[in-house]
Amino acid sequence: MNTLIAGLRAVHYAALAFGAIGWLIPVKGVLIAYLVFLTLLVVQWRLNRDSCLLDNAESWLRHGQFRAGPANPNEGAFLANLVHRVFGIMVHEPLASRLIYIVMAVFFIFGAIHLAWRW
Numbered sequence: 001m002n003t004l005i006a007g008l009r010a011v012h013y014a015a016l017a018f019g020a021i022g023w024l025i026p027v028k029g030v031l032i033a034y035l036v037f038l039t040l041l042v043v044q045w046r047l048n049r050d051s052c053l054l055d056n057a058e059s060w061l062r063h064g065q066f067r068a069g070p071a072n073p074n075e076g077a078f079l080a081n082l083v084h085r086v087f088g089i090m091v092h093e094p095l096a097s098r099l100i101y102i103v104m105a106v107f108f109i110f111g112a113i114h115l116a117w118r119w
Helices: 002-024 028-047 053-063 078-087 095-118
Strands: none
């Protein structure tokens, strides 16, 4: 079970890395996939009440519940917790969600410009 959770966490970090730097990859197909990925990511966050399905899956594996609330502090706050661990800056809701959406919009625009430039 711990291996599965560690794998899920690795997928989460990989998705975060792709979301942050995918717009830099100079391949049309990757840029298209990146724009689709960001769109689907934002849609699933909105439909899932600003929580990631990967966090929900981790809650299910660890606690037997799709939403584990306080038992899984990353649920709905993965990026805010990562920023706190790495930089020591505490970002609380709802500011954390707003910042995430703004950053995602900026990365989407960068990706779209890069794709248009490559077209």
